[in-house]
Amino acid sequence: MAELAPSLVELARRFGIATGYADWTGGQVHVAETTLVAALAALGVAAGTEQDRNTALTVHRRSYWARQMPATIVARAGAQARFWVHVSHGAPAEVWLQLEDGTKRGGLQQVDNFTPPFDLDGRWIGEASFVTPTDLPLGYHRVQLRSGDSQTSTALIVTPDWVGLPEQLGTRRAWGLAAQLYSVRSRQSWGIGDLTDLTDLAVWSASRHGADYVLINPLHAATPTIPMEPSPYLPTSRRFFNPLYIRVEAIPEFSDLKTRGRVRELRTEVQQRAGQLDTIDRDSAWVAKRAALLLLHRVPRSAGRQMAYAAFCQREGRALDDFATWCALAERYGGDWHCWPSFLQHPAGVGVARFVEKHSDAVDFHRWLQWQLDEQLAAAQSHAVRAGMSLGIMHDLAVGVHPNGADAWALQDVLARGVTAGAPPDEFNQLGQNWSQPPWRPDRLDELEYRPFRAVIQAVLRHAGGVRIDHIIGLFRLWWIPEGAPPNQGTYVRYDHEAMVGIVALEAHRAGALVVGEDLGTVEPWVRDYLLLRGLLGTSILWFELDRDGTGGPLPAERWREYCLSSVTTHDLPPTAGYLAGDHVRLRESLGLLTRPGEDEVESDRAELEAWMRELRRVGLLGDQDDDPEQLVLALYRYLGRTPSRLLGVALTDAVGDRRTQNQPGTTDEYPNWRIPLTGPDGQPLLLEDVFTDRRAAALAEAVRAQISAAPSC
Numbered sequence: 001m002a003e004l005a006p007s008l009v010e011l012a013r014r015f016g017i018a019t020g021y022a023d024w025t026g027g028q029v030h031v032a033e034t035t036l037v038a039a040l041a042a043l044g045v046a047a048g049t050e051q052d053r054n055t056a057l058t059v060h061r062r063s064y065w066a067r068q069m070p071a072t073i074v075a076r077a078g079a080q081a082r083f084w085v086h087v088s089h090g091a092p093a094e095v096w097l098q099l100e101d102g103t104k105r106g107g108l109q110q111v112d113n114f115t116p117p118f119d120l121d122g123r124w125i126g127e128a129s130f131v132t133p134t135d136l137p138l139g140y141h142r143v144q145l146r147s148g149d150s151q152t153s154t155a156l157i158v159t160p161d162w163v164g165l166p167e168q169l170g171t172r173r174a175w176g177l178a179a180q181l182y183s184v185r186s187r188q189s190w191g192i193g194d195l196t197d198l199t200d201l202a203v204w205s206a207s208r209h210g211a212d213y214v215l216i217n218p219l220h221a222a223t224p225t226i227p228m229e230p231s232p233y234l235p236t237s238r239r240f241f242n243p244l245y246i247r248v249e250a251i252p253e254f255s256d257l258k259t260r261g262r263v264r265e266l267r268t269e270v271q272q273r274a275g276q277l278d279t280i281d282r283d284s285a286w287v288a289k290r291a292a293l294l295l296l297h298r299v300p301r302s303a304g305r306q307m308a309y310a311a312f313c314q315r316e317g318r319a320l321d322d323f324a325t326w327c328a329l330a331e332r333y334g335g336d337w338h339c340w341p342s343f344l345q346h347p348a349g350v351g352v353a354r355f356v357e358k359h360s361d362a363v364d365f366h367r368w369l370q371w372q373l374d375e376q377l378a379a380a381q382s383h384a385v386r387a388g389m390s391l392g393i394m395h396d397l398a399v400g401v402h403p404n405g406a407d408a409w410a411l412q413d414v415l416a417r418g419v420t421a422g423a424p425p426d427e428f429n430q431l432g433q434n435w436s437q438p439p440w441r442p443d444r445l446d447e448l449e450y451r452p453f454r455a456v457i458q459a460v461l462r463h464a465g466g467v468r469i470d471h472i473i474g475l476f477r478l479w480w481i482p483e484g485a486p487p488n489q490g491t492y493v494r495y496d497h498e499a500m501v502g503i504v505a506l507e508a509h510r511a512g513a514l515v516v517g518e519d520l521g522t523v524e525p526w527v528r529d530y531l532l533l534r535g536l537l538g539t540s541i542l543w544f545e546l547d548r549d550g551t552g553g554p555l556p557a558e559r560w561r562e563y564c565l566s567s568v569t570t571h572d573l574p575p576t577a578g579y580l581a582g583d584h585v586r587l588r589e590s591l592g593l594l595t596r597p598g599e600d601e602v603e604s605d606r607a608e609l610e611a612w613m614r615e616l617r618r619v620g621l622l623g624d625q626d627d628d629p630e631q632l633v634l635a636l637y638r639y640l641g642r643t644p645s646r647l648l649g650v651a652l653t654d655a656v657g658d659r660r661t662q663n664q665p666g667t668t669d670e671y672p673n674w675r676i677p678l679t680g681p682d683g684q685p686l687l688l689e690d691v692f693t694d695r696r697a698a699a700l701a702e703a704v705r706a707q708i709s710a711a712p713s714c
Contacts, residue, residue: 004033007053012036014060015043016442016494018477024426024522031491038482039491042416043441065118065125069145069154071447074499076161077138080131082111087147089117089126094146097132097156100139108132132156138506140454155449159502160509163535165646166465167512169212169390173645173708176213176394177205179652180571180662181245182232182280183678186688189247190267191274191285195376196247197688201652202384202393204692209701213391214384215468215649217571217674218398219245219377223335223405224290224327224366228282230674231663233398233470234437236335236405239459240323241377243369244285248292250379251372253299263292278685279675293372297365312371319410319455321356322347324366326406328359336404347410377463384465391465391514397456399471399478400437414444414452419480422487423471426521429665430595432487439478442495454503461511468565472517472536475500476527501534516565516647520544538564540645542636543579543608554615557642567649568636574661575653576636577629577681580609583659593666615639629681630657630696634703641707650704655697657681 004019012019017039020030040047045056068086075081087093097105113129141156184193184201198216205211220235221242222228228244229236248254248263257263270288274281301309313320325347326337332355333340343351356363377393384392400421401407408415415438422434445453460467469475476497481490508515516537519528528538538561545555560566568576574583585605589598613632616622619642621635633654640648653662658679664671678686680694691697 002033004030004036005050005053007050007057008033008036008047011040011045011047011053011056011060014057015040015045016477017480018492018494021424021492023424032489035482035485035489035491038418038485039480039493042419042480043443062120065120068147068150068152069143071154072449072499073132073143073154073156074496074502075132075136075156075158076502077136077158078134078161080134081156082129082131083143084113084127084129085145085147086125086127087145087150089124091126091147093128095130096144097136098142098144098153099137100141101137105133105136132158138509157450157499157502157506159506161534163505163508163515165514166391169514173648174212174390175648175650175704175708176211176215176389176391177201177652177655178215178567178571178649179217180232180674180676181216181219182282182674183662183676184652184688184691185274185677185685188249189688190289191270192244192280192282193688194245194247195373195380196250198245198393199380199383200688201691202380202389203387205701206384206387206389208692209698210388210705211701212389213394213465213647214389215394215466215565216396218396218470220398220401221323221406222282223330223402224286225330225335226283226287228286229402230280230282230672232396232674234402234435235398235407236326236402237323237407238398238401238456239319239407240370241373243293243373244282244289246289246293246369246372246376248289248296250376251296252305253296253301256299257296259295263295266292278677279672280677282675293369294365297368309368309371312374313367316370320367320370321363322410323370323406324363325352325356326409327366328362329355330406331362332359337409338404345409346412374463381463381465389465393464394466394468394516395460395464396468397460397470399435399474400439403436403438408438411452414441414448415439416441416480418483419490420483421474422479422481422490423521424479424490425488429593431593431666432490433665434481434487439474439480439493440495442493446496446499450499450503453500454507457504457507461507461513464511464513466514466516467508468516468518468539469504470518471521472519472531473521473523473527475504476524476530497530501531501536505534505536520570532561532563535563537647540564540566540643541570541573542566542568542612542640543573553611556615557619557639558644560643560645562644562646564645565647565649566640566643566645567651568633568640568654569651571662572665575651575658576633577654577657578659578661580629580632581659582606584661587661587664587671591664591667591670593664612636633657634700637700637704638707641704641710648704648708650700652678652691652697655700656686656691656694657696658686659683 023029037047046052073083085093095108108130111129115127117124117126136158138158142153143156144153181193184197186197202214218232219241221237221240223236266288270284273284343349381392421437421439425432477492477494479490480493519538547555585601616635621638660676662676663673680686
């Protein structure tokens, strides 16, 4: 590979773009020039020629001096934060704070700054530095600057130094279920699991088996058109939720609906269709449920209910209006806004306001759906806690959004164009991954004081006791892939992790919730240390916990991390019964996802399983001749109990003996990802009511419950 031009290297450095990185094998990879140019273009920087790069370097330097203060200042509680201000050279600078509650604080300390002044178009600009006080309250404040006749302000975000575990959990360990909610269907649901099913699952696991939480897949909104995107990790919006999860009959106005019989007919029709299929049919469920919801939307509301709806709309503001507008437009013009008439391709487009005026009822329908979701999410969390859960519902936050969806439309000025987020090759996904999602632009987030990111975190934590952040490494650096390039031709782009993790910590503190970061895959070692020091839990999956500095075999239980959520499996692997049978190897081989011969992969997998069996026997959890799958699953989960991990997660699929994987990374339509219903060991669908009386599920829940009450030891 040709050596990169120094100007390109410097420009990439200034924008946080990696020109080289260590891959999963430890080898050093040099990033191609075309990748760097594409990443810079996604940030609005032309870098194709030497002249382009020199111009961009000059503009970048001038923009720094033209700004009077940083766009966003982030401080930790109890610590000073240093920031600069730019004023005319020699002019006085008066700096004070306006706290979130309206209180004014002055007397900020100025500290030495010997940076020479800069000539900006004939005006000499001087730089001074100040530090914030150490006794500031947590919150979103503002720094005010006055110099001469000029006054400006900027954001100051004071974040907790430590998140930790919620007070109600105390020092004890906890366990909970992990479930793909859409797959957990009951006799009353509409062919797909819903929020009432979630409530019932939480109450059962808490009241009968002492569970402290239920971790569910992302409930983010999907495009309200057919076909509906099945992946919960490729949503149309991360701020709003999917109305497919509404339980129609739980809406208060249902009792006043004169056509309740029609609603029951719709439910029966979709249930009958669901019973004929071996996969989840979101499309049929949504068509039927939407028809019922339209009937309910027209039912007059009481005065109190109308006031509650108005208050919800006021709280959500412009973002809700934009989302509801996009949904109505998508129903009219299709789910890809890039194909809409040009005057509708931006929220501020000249035709959008006219569309809203003409189709106000359609827009209001989608606002109303979000209100119903908000109420049912609140009810699920309330019931879970009242049933005895210390945490309740733990939501999952996806990495990004669909490139053609509502957030990509409403936030198109904050998302990078011409690149997609993904992951480089690693041990399990040896071709890399392209998630087809437009990543945040770090520069625009900073300029907007992280408000779009803050809104996402606030929404997911509003009715939750915790949040799992998928690929939390993306708050530090994210793998950007130029459009049209394979996943292995990307590079890392840095984000201000102090700001992004700090905002997560602040919102979790305000919600009284814990944060679990999914920190699997290729991770810089210091990142896990940083998360630990900030009080965010990591993630440990048993099959990946290997003694890489020693024997290469299973990592002994006593050496696992304490501050993490540990589980045997994850949604990107088969349930444990399937993993023990080697289903993951056969599936990847059949789909052409292996980079070495299938026999080699089978042999390697068999060796890893044998190593784990030896470890289970070593610690007395498995007999020499014991190879019954149910007993192996019990032994593996009991092994989790021997670790010091503060949270243990039990996959609902493992509890009932399911074998089919929910998602195979690296595929879209080649495998029915995110469409697998919950089934038993015989492959027959299981309803939620069957789970409540399932002997296997009760046995595993009680085994884990017993383990967490005992001191971890091996």
